[in-house]
Amino acid sequence: MAASTEKPPDDEPGDGVSRLAFSRTIDWGIGAVLWVFGTLVALSGGVLYASSSSAVVTAVIRNGEFESEVLTEAEAIDILVGLGQWGGIGLLVTGVLLVAFGVTVVVVHGRVRESDEATPAWVLGVAGAMVSGLLSFIPFSPVIGGGVAGYLDSDQSASGLGPGMLAGVIGSLPLLTITVFAGFGLFVRIPADLAPAAAALLALTVIPAFLYFIVLSAVGGYLGARAQNYWRDA
Incomplete structure (x- = not known):
C-alpha cells in the first residue's frame, strides 16, 4: 500500500511536537478581546477629552466648593483641563495600540502557522499580558500572565524569563502610555x-x-517554563 503523503495540520507538525503556542481559534479570541477592549478604551478617551473643557471643569470645581492652600482656583481649573484632555488623548492612543496588537497577533501568527515556524516570543507576551489584564482583580496577577507566556513557549530549553518579561512590558504599556x-x-x-x-x-x-x-511577570515566566518541563517529563 502506498505511503500517505497527506501533510499534518499546520499546528501539529509531523514529529508530534507543536511549535505553535495555541490554535487559530485562540488567535481570533485574543484579537477579539483586544479589539473590543481597545475600542472601549479609545471611546472612554474621547469622552474624557470632550468633557474636559474649561466650562465643565469650572462648574465642577465651583460646585465642589474648591479649597486649596497650594493652588488658586484658576490654577486648579487649568491643571484639571490639561490632565483631562491629555489623559483622554492617552486613553485614545492606548485603545488604538490594543486594537493594533489584536490585529497583529491574528495576522502574524497566521503567517507563522503557514510557514510552520514557532510562535514568536512577543505573541506569547501579548497572550500573557492579556491574561494579566483580565485577572487584574487578583493580587499579583502578572505572575499568572507571565506563567502563561512561559508555559506556552515551545522552546523546551528556554528559562521562560524572556516571554515572561515581554508579558510584563506589554502589560505595562497601557499604564505607561x-x-x-x-x-x-x-x-x-x-x-x-x-x-x-x-x-x-x-x-x-x-x-x-x-x-x-x-x-x-518574569518570575511567572520562569515558573511557567518549569511547570511545562515538569508535565512533559512526568
Missing part, C-alpha cells in the same frame, strides 16, 4: 515651582508600577 500623556498635560499647566514635586511623585508612582509588572 496614559501616564506619559497625562503627565505632559500636567507639566504644561502646573505652576513652575510645583513641577519638581509633581515629577518626583510621578516617578515614585510609575517606576514601582513598571517594576511590579516586569519582575512578577
Whole structure:
C-alpha cells in the first residue's frame, strides 16, 4: 500500500511536537478581546477629552466648593483641563495600540502557522499580558500572565524569563502610555515651582508600577517554563 503523503495540520507538525503556542481559534479570541477592549478604551478617551473643557471643569470645581492652600482656583481649573484632555488623548492612543496588537497577533501568527515556524516570543507576551489584564482583580496577577507566556513557549530549553518579561512590558504599556500623556498635560499647566514635586511623585508612582509588572511577570515566566518541563517529563 502506498505511503500517505497527506501533510499534518499546520499546528501539529509531523514529529508530534507543536511549535505553535495555541490554535487559530485562540488567535481570533485574543484579537477579539483586544479589539473590543481597545475600542472601549479609545471611546472612554474621547469622552474624557470632550468633557474636559474649561466650562465643565469650572462648574465642577465651583460646585465642589474648591479649597486649596497650594493652588488658586484658576490654577486648579487649568491643571484639571490639561490632565483631562491629555489623559483622554492617552486613553485614545492606548485603545488604538490594543486594537493594533489584536490585529497583529491574528495576522502574524497566521503567517507563522503557514510557514510552520514557532510562535514568536512577543505573541506569547501579548497572550500573557492579556491574561494579566483580565485577572487584574487578583493580587499579583502578572505572575499568572507571565506563567502563561512561559508555559506556552515551545522552546523546551528556554528559562521562560524572556516571554515572561515581554508579558510584563506589554502589560505595562497601557499604564505607561496614559501616564506619559497625562503627565505632559500636567507639566504644561502646573505652576513652575510645583513641577519638581509633581515629577518626583510621578516617578515614585510609575517606576514601582513598571517594576511590579516586569519582575512578577518574569518570575511567572520562569515558573511557567518549569511547570511545562515538569508535565512533559512526568
